[in-house]
Amino acid sequence: MEKIYRPQEVADQLKIKKATVYELIKRGELKSSKVGKQIRISQEQLDEYLTRTSPAGQDSGLTAALPPVMDIPRFHADQASRQVDYLLHSNGLIISSQESRVVELLRSLLTRRVNSLPLLHSYMNDYNSLYSLYYGKTHMALTCLCYQQFEERISQISHFLPGTEAAVIHICTLKTGFYVQKGNPKKIKNVTDLCRPDIVFLNREKGNGLRMSLDRLLAEKKTDSPFNPDFRDESLSHMSSANAVASGLCDISMGDLSHLTAYPQLDFIPFNDASMDLVIVKSSLEEPAFSAILETINSREFKDSLLHFNGYETMHTGDILFTTP
Template sequence: MNSSLNAMEVAQMLNITKNTVYEMIKRGELPSYKIGRKIRVDKSDVENYINSQKNTFISNSMASFESTINMKPSSVKSGEIIISGQDIILDILCKMIESKTKNIRTYRSNIGSYNGLYDMYNNKVSMSSCHLWDSETDTYNTSFVKKLLPSIPCILINIAYRTQGFYVKRGNPKNIKNWNDLSRSGITMINREKGSGVRVLLDGKLNSFNISNTINGYKNEETSHLSVASCVARGGADVGIGNEKVSKQVDNIEFIPLQKERYDLVIKKTDLDNPVYKSIVYILSSKEFKDELEGLGGYDLKDTGKIVGQT
């Protein structure tokens, strides 16, 4: 039976507001139905929407998407800032950019870190968030930026640190504690899509521990932390991987911490002469931005706004 979601669950799955969900339903972009007086949306319809929107760009203006037009530009246009990434932090950043700069519209590209850097190389996005772990150096992001944006000098500004770990059912009935447990018989996992930071982390760990990727469920994919946690909560898998913050949003989920990741924003050095990008760098290091993130909870903000890497 298809899983049914309420408006708030859809909003969390898409990293948007509940009002935006209602607007999408009103415009016919998202199928829905009523149970009593409550609007419900099938999870499969949300997933179909996500798949249809890959590599399109969704406005995050202060009008809360009311004038959104899905776009697939060949390059970033003047007066636009397109930020690639999936964390709700980027919604806050977009809102602050629009409130503090004139004649700039911000857009979000809701794709994973690897594909975001690739699109940045091809000038399809202005900046990309990144949380890619390099198993060879046990470091985050810098080596991937060098590989995916060759000969393009960039700076990496820290947004936050997030804790990644396992989502298991409350009580951890299968006693899953570490990476090696994924290969145990009787364990089924739910994976993330290729190009996501979680998928890169998983594949790196499997390689480091010489674990075969023939794990039960390895080929079963979801496109967000929330979808992974929800799958585990309803018994679709025994374990998934995601960040700690999302685990607190899903009932019947327990979080097993494994690794703290560095979540950065990548900006081309050539863009830093542009007053708009100077304003963005200032926003990232501002007390106002940090206060907004502290209000969300679940993030380590010790280096927020600091340049933590260069290429």
């Protein structure tokens, strides 16, 4: 009889956390079956995952050196519009975002509300999330964009949604910055140090809110050594950024402060505050399912749960501003 595993048993075999196993299942990278309400993974399903993520099937370079669990599929703009077409035939609301923890929190609290619909998560970076919302491929985009002035995020979002009036519902503000080794042995002080020849910098992927903000800032800086953003290796999540620095695969990468709690061997250099916002086409706010989402975001339980993440602030959670067409 074929061996059947519990998620914890798979986590023990792969030397990863059980939560990571659930994340792999959610992203469709690790197939599983349900027995009643319990998740089970067969030996065949586990072998298939291990075969696909074996070193022989990976590209060379820095990204390939990261553990397979850290690799999240890349999206290109044309792929993003097709990525979620199959979800549109499902009975649920599609939310596109690179942030999975807040989506999971929102999803769990929504199940308690009468008028709610299932929340289907399509993992995309900020650019592709807004791109897909603009083309009607998703119902909501959860974005995280850096700003100098708080209102600046509205103009950034409007830029991606020309001719569309959208509601921008504030979720939280958070601290973003650079992960470096404990004690900052390379003495990195500011973004111009990223141009130093002795610094190995792992950038975020194109379309990520941090990457877009950094690209704009570097374009404004005058440096003796030009910074070339078009290199092969890119990080696809906060966790993979922190993991790469902690593993010594690079000197510095970018992410948000909350992920630092899992890496005591790292220090953090602040970059900019960022605003996490839920973007919805304004006309959709009249639908009962979206009313349930607004009620959930404004609930005390949702706001208190956000505060468990280090550096998250909820002073303006639930505030709504509108983009201009």
